[in-house]
Amino acid sequence: MTTIAADNFLKNTFSAGSIMAFAISLPAYANNATYCVVTPAQTQTRIVNPPTTTMSPEVDGMYLSMKTRRLIGEHGVGRFNRFKQLRAGWDAGRGLPLDVASVQTMESFVNALPFEPPQVALFMSAKGHPILNWLDQNGGAIELEFGEDSVNYYNETGELEEDFSLSHIDHLVASLSAA
Template sequence: MANEKDQDTALKPLLPLIGEKGVQRIIEYRGYRDGWDKGRGRSMQSASLRMLVELAGYLPTLPVMPDVVLTHDGNISLVFTDLAGKSVELDLLPDGYYLYSEGLDNLEREFDKGERKDLLALLRKLV
């Protein structure tokens, strides 16, 4: 089993996409257990972290650095602010992605892993 230092080293490929602050948030979230936030939150899902690492391989950088948030269901969410100050949220689900854009008439769309290319093209347009 990998020790904590090895796990932290494994997060280094995420630096260009989410920055040092984002990596620190991931490290912090690994310590959250089921029941955080007054009993509502689940611990971070390892499948969501795998999706983030995969995404970073296809999309190493964007013009805007996102905030990294842990959702109550234990998934990682990247929250960007577009040039108009509107929120763009990308939830990393165990088997796909959920995108919400406040700026495009509240666009909501789910993408499976096979639609990653379409997701990345849309995300690049939004942020």
């Protein structure tokens, strides 16, 4: 086992296309310096496919508003962060990555919503569109799939399915407020 100063840790760790595996302890502090305990592994691991980011810069930089975070809760925020990492082909070869414009449509809708439905769940369609759903007061599903410039609305109790353009999102909000 070797103890080294943290600022010297990354020096000389790469050699000939492979990387030495290490176990690293949490940082410790002594004599005004930061130290980590580094334990070299017995073998070297060859890097076959170096990891690359799974997100486009637009998706990586995407965040949810506080109102949306509150609406979908901690579990929904975690799901959103996992959705951001999905690549094309995630759904048996047909799923698309999270669509930035559709997330913006969802944000516009949530910001226009004058109430917060209880227990809202977040899903993602194979098209890469976010989906919000919850139960109405009769126990029927309300489901909203957000596209780039539209929202598909489904109301199980009223047996109603309708598409709303982004420019008519206020009509959807009024429909939901009345339901």
